[in-house]
Amino acid sequence: MLALQLLVNGLVTGCALGVVAISFGLIYATTKLFHVAHAGVYTLSGYLAWSLVGHGVPAIGAMVVAMAAAALLGGLIQGVLYAELERRRATHLVVLIASLGTLAVMQNIIAAVYTPNILQFPLPWSSRMVSLGAVRLTWTQILTVVLCLSAFAGIMWFSHRTILGKQIRAVASNPFLAEITRLRPQRIYVTVVAIGSAVVALPGILVPLDLGLQPYSGITPLLTATIAMIAGGIGSIGGSFLVAVGIAVLQNMSLLIMPGEWSIGVTFGIFIIFMLFRPTGLFKGR
Amino acid sequence: MIRIVVALLVVCLGSAARADDTVTFGAILPLTGPGGLIGTQQKLGIQFAMDRINAAGGVRGHKIAVIFEDNQAKPDQSILSFNKLVDLQHLPMIFTSFSGPSLAMAPLATRKHILLINAGAQADALAKASPYLLNTLPTLGDEAGILTHWLAKSGKTKAAILFENSAAGISGRDNYITTYTAAGGTVVAQEPSQFGQTDFRPALLKLADSHPDVMMVSITAAVQQMAQQFAQLGVKFQVAGTTFFQDPALIADPAAEGFVHTQLQSKVAPELAAEFKTNYHAEMEFFVRQYYTASNILFVALDKVLAEGKPVTGENLRDAILTIKKFDGLVPVVFNSNTATVPFDIRIIHDKQDQLLEEMK
């Protein structure tokens, strides 16, 4: 019984984490940049939605607006900051540190505007319960699963079936070749980061709807998602998503056999061993 | 390059000396980072007390000023801040919180005779860290003892413990285990939550599976989220905690119905809470009250030192506090040693009200 409950809980958490992983993977596979500020976009989108809901905007509207704002913000970071760094021929380490700086700026703007207090969405329906056999879920959790799975399917469809998606994959696999064929990688980069940011806004809103908002809380999910992306195989959307779900389930289920203090340590321990023996990921990207 | 930076520092800090009739104290708190949630509340408490006393004309004509330093709850930043405040500003007294930074500063306080007042951290090691470290809050032992004794007495003899994996949370857990076992109870399960995280579900699921009579909670933040996730389990056992349960958001949440907790006997007049709310647009939460109380203790001690015509030093302030011994502010505090004792009540959250269940001595 406990195993089932932990499993379901892991699956719910994993779906949200999976979307963070694919959004980061989309950006990383294309731009090859370690976009840590993605954690800031994730956090900020939640706060924006909270503000909108507080001003009487219906939940759906707030979500759409916050996703659009996240896309704009992500596009700006790529189009202004990263593009400029690229023009100056900055190495990945330099971009990583600039990205960390951007994250610090965003987190502290949030902390200054909204205070570091944990904020709760004023939506009573979000914590209402549904019983499914021995498992009880809140509406937010059900919504998380439904929306995140749809986002996953949507991204799969988008990247394999649409022209833009194919262009993105072309740039990702060979930016030089793509440039010759007039695909203009820089422009594709902005589009990709914008799309990735809009997608990450989804868990960025749903997770705080469930657990509350905090300004400095984005980095842990991002790091875990990054690990899922690498272990799942860079460029493999399905792989990243599955590994993310796997990690969340493992962190939950590990409680069956050991105290929770060690669940994070064990996850990362397994990951390190894994990197030593199968560094290209479980599902090799194409 | 280095010399220039250092010289600049010294010049700038030196010139920031205050006017003569102002008495300046320091406060080294985590104002940013994951500890910022608690640190900013503590800062507001000090600020509120300072604003009120200054509005009332200060202490014997002396205005009070407090210099706030952000240590991000890191011990090495705290050492730098301590030396800065003491060396360059010559402050006699510094507010501190969080056990790590307080423990790191304690040896320096002893060496330099600087009074440290901690009104937030409750780790056991703080009681004996330095003769110059005064804790206005008892270490968790007292409070946990009252709670566990009461629980065991009311027939709840099988307990599960939810604790935050931080210094404060672990001290709480350890004290629960010791005192509860001594009172005849058995701890059947314990699970941690990560500091700064609000997802308690895996831990709660596992604890519920041990079918305890009561779940004892030792977390310092996100109690409301914990309660909501507990309610989701749909189980019926008792939830018990400490003063951290006196969070307005928690009490107003139907998920917290029936939670019992120990609480400092604090009397916050409604006018005071209202005044705080108009000034700072926030509730007067636990850490606000704690540091408000601590500040007022300091002001009383300062008044005594000034009345006796002594210089305002860390030593004199400390002696004044230990001589006066009893302070009657929001919380009646008694200093029989470095660590104060305070009276506790057992309260229950019922109908969105925090009601008195039993008064303890």
Add this chain to the structure above:
Amino acid sequence: MDFLYSYIALAEIYVLLGLSTNLLVGIAGIFTVSQAAVFGVGAYIVAYCLMHDVMGFVPALLVAAAICVVLNVLVTLPSLRVSGDYFVVTSFGIQLLATAVFVNWTAGTGGANGLPGIPSPDVFGYQLESSHQLVLLTTVGSALGCLAFWLIMRAPFGRLLRAIREDELAVAAAGKGVLRAKVSAAALAGAFAGSAGGIYATFLSFVDPSSFDLDASILLLTMVVVGGARTLAGSVIGPFLLLALPQVLSLIDIPTSIAASARQLIYGVLLIAFMLFRPQGLAGEKL
């Protein structure tokens, strides 16, 4: 002048750590974000030895350095198998695993409570207690580190390391031992980080996991990049500057409740500006 002394002592400890990071990231091209973990191990070992009277400060420091040599070689081993961004993420994993051990292995590290009351260091019979005595210790320590770094950079070994970073394949093709060079660099970096940790523990007389977490690793990396990667001067300037920055920023008078976040925000802006306009750092070579 204790403020000045404590600032210099801390900065010098970070200089040792900066050298360690610079050796790996700047010189050998092994991009690690887990140097704070090795630093922590050094600190805990010395703390344990002194608190339990196992041995004196100097032997304890040597033991810590030796263990950290082995440890650092082990944690950089994955870099031989995976390269570039893969190793960065592996290194993140190592750092998080180390933090989990520091926080949860209560018997060895005191857990989240930390270890209070670490005795002051004794060097050949002298007990170093006040901050001006400790500053002597850190100065000697960091000077030795700088000297070693300088000598290595001028030796054939230093040139080999640089060549590896520029073109690993060419070096291997030329018949030079790439593996041996990388392992030696990691070993040396471990010795630096371990001794820095040992000195840090006795200087602070208190250690807890918050000094050795991911933030600390990132701060360290930032110090090296802002100071200037690949050069000795960079590894010295970076720590002094970044430790002074919060102190200087606290002089800016922002009299509201947002002061602290505003200062952290300025810190972020400075980082971005640096990376945009002077990515080689103050005294470094282009990365």
